[in-house]
Amino acid sequence: MNTQGAHHYIEKGIETWLDHKNYFEAIDLFSRALEFEPHNPDAHLLRGAVYVDVGDLHLALKDYNKALEYNPENIGLFFDKGTVLFYLGEYDKAIRSYEKFLKEEPTDVDALYFKGLSHHFIRENEVAQELINRALALIDKSDDLYPDLCNAKGEILFDLEDYPEAIDYFQKAAEADPTSFIAQYNIGRAFYEMGKLEDALKYIEQALKIEPNEWDVINYQGLILMDMGRREEAIQCFDRIIELHPIYFPAWYNKGVVLKELGRTEEALEHLDQAIKLILDKKPGMTRGMCLREFKKL
Structure with missing residues (x-):
């Protein structure tokens, strides 16, 4: 009886979330499923995913932790948990979560990318560069993640004060995605650090043509x-x-x-x-x- 009740609310919650985009009603439905089965990992996982969609990352993290407590074999959830921790700025914890995921999925490009960024944000740039290099070796230039990886590699090189090499990767990112202001902005920043003000201004102005109201630019x-x-x-x-x-x-x-x-x-x-x-x-x-x-x- 209880199992049927939980299953009903889970199915209804999935439909409400994915088909109707009614996020808060979906959260309520998954919560009702958990009233029947408090230890149901799927209900916790799904409610956590909806919390991510509405931007409540702290509640998402609580649900992901519960889902892993009740089903620690769900390796994919370590990636999702790591990404929540990443956006919460808890980079050390994110790294540990990505490590558990990458132990089983060592060629997952997204995990390598986010783990690399996490190391970068805590100034572990040598480790970060190794991870980003591994990710770049696994994809081709047509991949949607390629410009982000090039930008990440460029930012690491920028922090290492290797500005010419950083510019090379920022230019690769700009070529792969001409609609992104970030690569143009980063090229400008690198030229600025090199004291090449005319070049820096040119690229900053190009970035502002794409995103005219970006405060940092x-x-x-x-x-x-x-x-x-x-x-x-x-x-x-x-x-x-x-x-x-x-x-x-x-x-x-x-x-x-x-x-x-x-x-x-x-x-x-x-x-x-x-x-x-x-x-x-x-x-x-x-x-x-x-x-x-x-x-x-x-």
Whole structure:
């Protein structure tokens, strides 16, 4: 009787989720299935997947953990769990989950990619590069993941300060996916680090043609213009970001720096104070001194 009840609600939940895209009703149906069978791994797995779709990653993780507790042989779920942990920023835990998956599926390109990125984000770039290289060796240029892998390889090389080689991989990503602003942006960043400001500006402007309102890209455009001595144009970039996204503190800080260079000290201090206020609103435990150290990282 209980088994039939759980099965009914699971089937109904799948239909509601996949066919009708009614996510919250599907969550309720899987929850009702779990009232019949609290240890049903499929109901936990499915409810977790719907939580992913609605962006509630913490609840998704709880369900995935329950599903693995009741069915530890579901190797594929270690990939899903790893990806939830990845997007939660818990890279060490994500790595451990991907390792369990890759032990059984060593040639899974997506797992190699996400595990590589996880290592990259915790500054383990040598390990990250090895994983991304393995993934690149397993696919051809027509694969949808190819530009992402090239970007990842480029970002690793960028962090290793091998800018010419990084540019080579960013260009491969741009050729594979001309509609993506990220590769153009990354090429611009690499040229900027090499001091090639004209080249950097060209690629940043190409990125903005694709994605004109991307704050980080506009901010980089402003930084390049600052370094070129084109301060009024730089201010226009930072003003544009402030208009689009007024809580983006780097724009306030960078505009303050330009105003100071122009001798407009009072305005500069107002902008620097606003940048500090925005950081303190986001991280109340910080001090003004800590904020100033944060600015040095920009």
